[in-house]
Amino acid sequence: MSEYVLEMTDIVKEFPGVRALKGVQLKLRPGTVHGLMGENGAGKSTLMKCLIGIYHKNSGKILFRGEEIDYPDTHTALESGISMIHQELSPIPYRSVSENVWVGRQPMKGIIVDHKKMREDTLALFKRLEISIDPDEMMGNLTVAQMQMVEIAKAVSYDSDIVIMDEPTSSLTETEVGHLFRIIRQLREQNVAIVYISHKLDEIFQICDELTTMRDGEYIATDRAEDITIDELIQKMVGREVNEMFPKVDCPIGETVLKVENLSAGKAVKNVSFELRKGEILGFAGLVGAGRTETVEAIFGMRHKTSGKIYKDGVELNIKHPEDAIGNGIALLTEDRRGNGIVGVRSIADNTILANLGAYGFPLNHKKIRKDVDEYVAKLNVKTPNNEQLIMNLSGGNQQKVLVARWLLKNPDILIVDEPTRGIDVGAKSEIHSLITKLAGEGKAIILISSELPEVMGMSDRILVMHEGEMTGILSRDEFSQETIMKYATGEV
Amino acid sequence: MSKSFDFKKFLSKNSIWIVLIVMIIAMTFASPVFMTSGNLFNMLITESVIGILTMGIVFAILSKGIDLSPGAIVAWTAAVAASLAQNPDYSDKKFKNLPDLPVILIVLIALAAGTVFGLMNGLLIAYTKIPAFIATLGTQLIARSLAYIYTNSYPIPNLKSSFKTLGQAKFFGFLPSIVLFFIVFVCIAGFMLTQTRFGKNVYAIGGNDQAARVAGINVEKNLVKVYTWGAFCASMGGILLVSRSGASSTTMGLNYELDAIAAATVGGTSHSGGIARISGVIAGILILGILKNGMLLLGVNSYLQQALKGVIIIVAVVFDMRKNVKKS
Numbered sequence: 001m002s003e004y005v006l007e008m009t010d011i012v013k014e015f016p017g018v019r020a021l022k023g024v025q026l027k028l029r030p031g032t033v034h035g036l037m038g039e040n041g042a043g044k045s046t047l048m049k050c051l052i053g054i055y056h057k058n059s060g061k062i063l064f065r066g067e068e069i070d071y072p073d074t075h076t077a078l079e080s081g082i083s084m085i086h087q088e089l090s091p092i093p094y095r096s097v098s099e100n101v102w103v104g105r106q107p108m109k110g111i112i113v114d115h116k117k118m119r120e121d122t123l124a125l126f127k128r129l130e131i132s133i134d135p136d137e138m139m140g141n142l143t144v145a146q147m148q149m150v151e152i153a154k155a156v157s158y159d160s161d162i163v164i165m166d167e168p169t170s171s172l173t174e175t176e177v178g179h180l181f182r183i184i185r186q187l188r189e190q191n192v193a194i195v196y197i198s199h200k201l202d203e204i205f206q207i208c209d210e211l212t213t214m215r216d217g218e219y220i221a222t223d224r225a226e227d228i229t230i231d232e233l234i235q236k237m238v239g240r241e242v243n244e245m246f247p248k249v250d251c252p253i254g255e256t257v258l259k260v261e262n263l264s265a266g267k268a269v270k271n272v273s274f275e276l277r278k279g280e281i282l283g284f285a286g287l288v289g290a291g292r293t294e295t296v297e298a299i300f301g302m303r304h305k306t307s308g309k310i311y312k313d314g315v316e317l318n319i320k321h322p323e324d325a326i327g328n329g330i331a332l333l334t335e336d337r338r339g340n341g342i343v344g345v346r347s348i349a350d351n352t353i354l355a356n357l358g359a360y361g362f363p364l365n366h367k368k369i370r371k372d373v374d375e376y377v378a379k380l381n382v383k384t385p386n387n388e389q390l391i392m393n394l395s396g397g398n399q400q401k402v403l404v405a406r407w408l409l410k411n412p413d414i415l416i417v418d419e420p421t422r423g424i425d426v427g428a429k430s431e432i433h434s435l436i437t438k439l440a441g442e443g444k445a446i447i448l449i450s451s452e453l454p455e456v457m458g459m460s461d462r463i464l465v466m467h468e469g470e471m472t473g474i475l476s477r478d479e480f481s482q483e484t485i486m487k488y489a490t491g492e493v
Numbered sequence: 494m495s496k497s498f499d500f501k502k503f504l505s506k507n508s509i510w511i512v513l514i515v516m517i518i519a520m521t522f523a524s525p526v527f528m529t530s531g532n533l534f535n536m537l538i539t540e541s542v543i544g545i546l547t548m549g550i551v552f553a554i555l556s557k558g559i560d561l562s563p564g565a566i567v568a569w570t571a572a573v574a575a576s577l578a579q580n581p582d583y584s585d586k587k588f589k590n591l592p593d594l595p596v597i598l599i600v601l602i603a604l605a606a607g608t609v610f611g612l613m614n615g616l617l618i619a620y621t622k623i624p625a626f627i628a629t630l631g632t633q634l635i636a637r638s639l640a641y642i643y644t645n646s647y648p649i650p651n652l653k654s655s656f657k658t659l660g661q662a663k664f665f666g667f668l669p670s671i672v673l674f675f676i677v678f679v680c681i682a683g684f685m686l687t688q689t690r691f692g693k694n695v696y697a698i699g700g701n702d703q704a705a706r707v708a709g710i711n712v713e714k715n716l717v718k719v720y721t722w723g724a725f726c727a728s729m730g731g732i733l734l735v736s737r738s739g740a741s742s743t744t745m746g747l748n749y750e751l752d753a754i755a756a757a758t759v760g761g762t763s764h765s766g767g768i769a770r771i772s773g774v775i776a777g778i779l780i781l782g783i784l785k786n787g788m789l790l791l792g793v794n795s796y797l798q799q800a801l802k803g804v805i806i807i808v809a810v811v812f813d814m815r816k817n818v819k820k821s
Contacts, residue, residue, distance in 0.1 A: 302707065326709035340707045343700035345767040354697055355708040363688035406708065 002066055005030040005161055005193045006051075011060035013043075013050055020046045023060070024219045026212050028162065028193040033184060035208035035225070036197045039237055041451065043217040044197050045087070048164050052077040052084050065161065083155040084164040091147050093140030098122035100139045101154045125157050129183050144171040152180060156187065163187060164195040169203060170289055181207055199287040201230055201490050213237055230492070231483065238453060238482040248458060251441045254278030258330075258414050258445060260299065263308030268294035270469040272308075276414065276445045281436065283460030284449040286489045291469035292449045293335055296416045300325045300332040312414070326355060331412035333403055335419040335449070337396065341403050344392035348384055349373045351391045351402050355410045376405040381431060397428025404435065415439060416447040421455065433459060453482045467491040508812075509761060509776040516783050524790040532786070534669060538737075540782035541675035542567070542730040542746075544775075547753040547760075548682040549726030551774050552719045554757055555686075557699045557766030558618060558625030560720060562610055563727035563753060565636035567746025570607035570731030572640045574599055575649035575741035578656035587649055596656050604728045610636050611724020615717030629720075633750070640743050650740035660737030671733050678726060683771040685722075695719060700767025755802065756781050759809040780805070 006028040013021040021043050028034050036044045049055040051062065053071030062069050064080070071077040074084075092100055098118050099106075107117040122135035131149050139147065148171050155163050165184075169177050184194055184207055196208055204211065205225060213220040213236045220236050258276040263269060269291045276282050284292040297303035299310060301319040310317045312328055319325045325332070334340050343351055352373045353360070360369055373387050380401040384394060391399055400420065407415060417436065421429040436459060440446050450456040456463060463475045465488035472488040487493050504511065520527040527533075546563045553560040576587045577599045610632050617628040662670040686692035694715045697705040706712050730749070735741045760777025762769040781802065788798045 300707075321711065322707050323709040323711055332707065334707055340701070340703035343697050343704050343767060345700045345763070345765075346696055350693065350696065354693070354705070354710075357690045357693050357710075360690070362690070363684065364690065364693070366688075 002063075004028055004063075005065060007061075007063040008047070008051065009061050009063075011047060011050060011062070012058045013046055013055060014058050020217050021050070021057070022217045024214060024217070025222075026195075026219075027222065028195065029210070030161070030193050031188050031191040032209040033188060033194045033196050033207050035204045035211040036195055036214070037204070037211055037233065037237055038214035039451070039453070041216075042214040042237070044214060045166060046217075047214070048084060048166065048195065048197070052082055052164070078158055078160070081158070081161040082164070083158040083160040083162070085151050085155045085166060085168050087166040087170065089144070089147050089151055091139045091142075091150075093138070095139055096135065097133055097137050097139055097142070097150055098135035100150060101125070101135075101157060121157075125153055129153050129156060129186075130179065145173060145176050148172055149176065149179070152183065156183065160192065162193045162195065164197075166197045167199070167289075168196075169198060169200065177203065199490060201233065201492065204233075205230065215239070234483050234486045238486060249437055249441060251279050253280045253461065254443065257313055258299075259311040259314075261309040261311070263295065263298055263310070264306045265294055265298040265303050266306055268303075268469050269298055269305075272466070272471045274464055274471070274474065276447060278443050278445055279440050280461045281440050281446045281448055281459055283456035283463040284447060284466065285451075285453065285456050285463050285485050286466035288451065289468070290466040290489065292466050293418055294469070295466070296332060296418060296447060296449065300330060300416065302332070326410065326412070329413035331355070331407040331410055331415050333407060333415070333417040333420055335422065337399060337403065337423075342391045342399050345390060347388045348377065348382065348391050348394070348402055349387040352376055352387075352405050352409060355406050372409060376409055377402075379408075380405045380435070395425070395428075397424035400424055400432065401428065404432065408439075412444070414445045414447070416449075418449040419451065420448070421450070421452075453485055457482070457485070465489050509759075509773050509780070513776045513780050513783070516780060516787070520783060520787045520790075524787070526790055527787065530667075532790070534667075534672070536782050536786040537672045537675075538669050539786075540778055541669075541671045542734050543749055543752045543756065544675045544778045545678045545726050545730045545733070546749055547756045547774060547778055548678045548771075549723035550750065550753045551682065551757045551760075551762050551769050551771070552685075552695055553625065553629075553723050554754070554762045554764060555699045555766065555769040556695050556716060556719050557702070557764075558716070558719070559629065559754070559764075560614065560723045561626065561629040561750050562614060562632040562636060563723060563730070564746040564749035564751075565633040565640070566607045566610050566724055566727035567731035567734060567749055568640040568741075568743055569610070569636045569643070570603045570728040571735035571741040571745045572644050572649060572743070573606045574603035574656075574732045575652060575735050576643070577602060578652045578736075579649065580651045580653045583651040585651075587644075593653075596659065599656060600659070600732055603732050604725065607636075607728025607731060608721060608725045611721040611727075612717065614724065615720035618720060619713035619716040625720075637743075644741065644743055646743050648740045648742045652736070652739050657736050657739055660733045660735075671737055674729065674733055678729070679771060679775060686769070686771060691715065691718060696767055696769075698766075752781065755806050758806060761809075761813060763813065764810075777809075 004027045008026040010023045010025065011021050012023055024043065024047055026047065038044050046055060050057045053073045053076060092103065101122050102118050107114040107121065119135050126133060131153055133142065133146055133150065142150065148168065152168060168180060172180060187194060198204055208225045210222060211225055211228065211233065212222045213233065215237060254277055256275045256277050261273050263272045272295050274282070286292050294303060298305040301321045301324050310319060317328055343354065349369065353369055377387055382398050382401045384398065391402055420432050436446060436448065448456060448459055457480045461477060463480065463485065464471060465473045465475065465485055467489055468491065472491065472493060475484065550560050550563060577591065577594055579586045581593045614629050614632050617623055618625050660671050664670060664673055694705065694710050697708070697710060698712050698715055702712050731746060734745055756777040757774050758764070759780055760774035762774060784802065784805065785798065788801065
């Protein structure tokens with residue numbers, strides 16, 4: 001018997017155009033908590049999804065209890081003894097807690113679901129884990145934290161040899177985190193191996209025995225937690241050179257155009273204040289869930305702001321809907337290209353003019369539309385046979401260029417771009433970088449949200465860092481370093 | 494020639510018209526009566542009211558909704574129009590002391606009475622976010638019930654000739670007015686979809702309402718317009734129908750919305766939203782019309798007609814889905 005319960009070696013996973021995992025390894029000892037570390041996009045979740053059968057590796061070897069495995073689906077992985085608590089919860093809101101725990105594997109009495117046993121099993125499970133939630137309560141009535149606890153209980157109930165926890169504490173308060181740690185220690189005593197993924201470094205050092213670090217889809221190192229400091233760990237997570245992708249040109253920065261004062265939006269955004277000037281690129285950095293997207297959504301009228309004031313050119317704005325923001329010269333290139341960016345079943349032309357329809361009169365001036373579309377499609381170098389092509393047939397990078405064209409055509413004073421280069425190829429990425437720099441040079445004020453530190457550092461004049469909905473700092477260019485930003489982003493400062 | 498002609502692409506883009514042409518040719522050979530102007534106009538007259546309704550419903554489907562209320566709105570507006578348009582010297586009038594109203598006023602009142610249901614649909618769907626299916630099912634029941642209550646379920650007969658002219662006149666000696674109205678509504682719908690901001694907005698809302706919102710489109714306002722337009726079409730349909738038949742009855746327009754939905758669907762309007770072409774929808778209306786007319790001429794059992802219609806709708810949508818699946 002090997003000393004490891006799980007050995008993943010040389011795992012390679014490719015998506016069209018992207019090599020997400022480039023020969024990664026992970027070795028788990030039974031009865032340990034193993035932290036899987038890395039920045040957003042390092043490949044942690046991809047690796048775990050390859051393990052439990054959501055993705056299928058292109059090459060590499062997975063040994064589980066000494067046997068080579070390659071699960072076709074999560075169901076098989078669960079049956080074999082590997083369970084996972086996913087980052088995004090998927091509760092069935094209108095069914096009871098116990099039904100949520102045992103969904104798909106209800107105890108049966110012949111062909112009838114044994115509700116009594118299901119309830120008793122839930123109670124026993126909750127008692128073992130010291131969870132005090134009524135099994136008969138409707139799932140939808142629980143708080144997010146309670147749902148998370150149910151999810152954890154569910155993962156434990158499989159009596160797995162390996163439990164993977166992907167950001168399990170993202171919606172938990174301090175006391176509940178303590179509770180989770182008690183459960184984890186209990187599992188550890190039962191010789192279960194736990195993979196713990198979290199951006200909260202203090203938690204990592206509290207609970208983990210070993211740490212494996214990944215960066216850009218590559219394996220970096222495995223260390224014992226007691227042998228490494230936080231600074232060394234951050235260094236390993238981010239330690240790459242900022243390359244020449246970012247053609248930052250210093251351009252004159254003018255007067256303040258946008259002023260945000262004490263902006264709050266529910267629990268997602270707390271008291272954010274900043275100023276944005278003409279010709280400036282203000283970067284927003286932070287980890288997933290830090291509230292960056294929510295902040296700009298609140299500015300743009302996509303999200304209800306609970307308090308705070310927004311001024312443009314010294315005048316207070318009352319923005320309730322995106323159309324109000326657009327009317328005031330603010331544009332937002334959203335992060336979710338498919339969800340609220342493109343209209344897939346319409347043409348490139350229709351998508352390009354979507355925000356600018358008011359400019360074409362009644363009836364629509366099709367000649368002017370054609371002229372504008374031709375001009376901007378050429379300007380942004382969108383690769384397409386013709387402009388009547390449906391936008392869903394384009395690559396992600398070209399779709400993104402069309403969306404940028406949509407906003408440029410509208411000619412806003414303030415352009416907010418949220419993860420503008422996520423999931424697009426290197427060529428298009430560098431084109432979008434040049435374009436953003438050029439726009440700043442033309443005197444536009446730009447907010448750039450990016451989870452890629454090199455990008456946000458290479459492009460920005462200043463960087464606003466957020467952590468759990470709060471602004472933890474604004475750094476000027478001479479203060480930029482990945483280590484500093486990570487410290488602010490993890491709330492270490 | 495600089496542009497090579499892509500025959501396959503042409504076929505796939507116009508397949509619906511090819512189906513229509515094949516049907517026309519087949520019917521011409523199958524029945525000598527089919528290709529007579531008398532029969533063709535008869536068919537057009539029969540399909541015109543449903544055609545007008547379809548011009549409204551296609552906007553609802555395009556916006557990823559549905560409208561189940563038009564048939565009932567037809568009955569309600571027919572009743573309202575008829576009650577105001579009875580012969581002044583008819584002894585059993587609904588409103589004994591009603592003065593002789595000008596036709597235009599009768600039409601405007603009936604249009605308003607019907608269109609208000611569309612406004613209600615639109616406000617409900619846009620602002621309470623209840624599914625369009627439920628909202629318009631509700632208004633369907635309300636409008637139909639109102640038609641029953643208003644008329645005590647009796648027909649309202651004996652309409653004055655100036656009002657009946659509206660649906661019975663012939664233009665240029667051959668073109669029935671009701672067909673002319675259908676053509677006018679086709680033009681308006683086509684114009685709105687392709688030449689106005691509103692049309693582009695509806696395409697975008699149906700294709701991806703979140704993207705439309707982020708692009709600054711007021712989704713709610715546009716949805717209100719969509720359903721108001723749908724009820725406006727239905728109201729006009731009701732007025733024309735009662736003017737043509739000369740008396741209102743509460744069962745008027747029964748299941749018309751289903752025929753209109755079928756025509757729009759066969760005509761390539763996607764229920765996933767964002768896809769519709771008026772030319773396709775016209776073909777859809779004609780295909781279902783010729784099917785009905787053809788089966789009548791050929792003496793097909795009328796119960797079987799329904800089944801055939803059902804088959805055609807399902808086949809049309811299956812093909813349409815496959816076309817879209819391939820694209821994505």
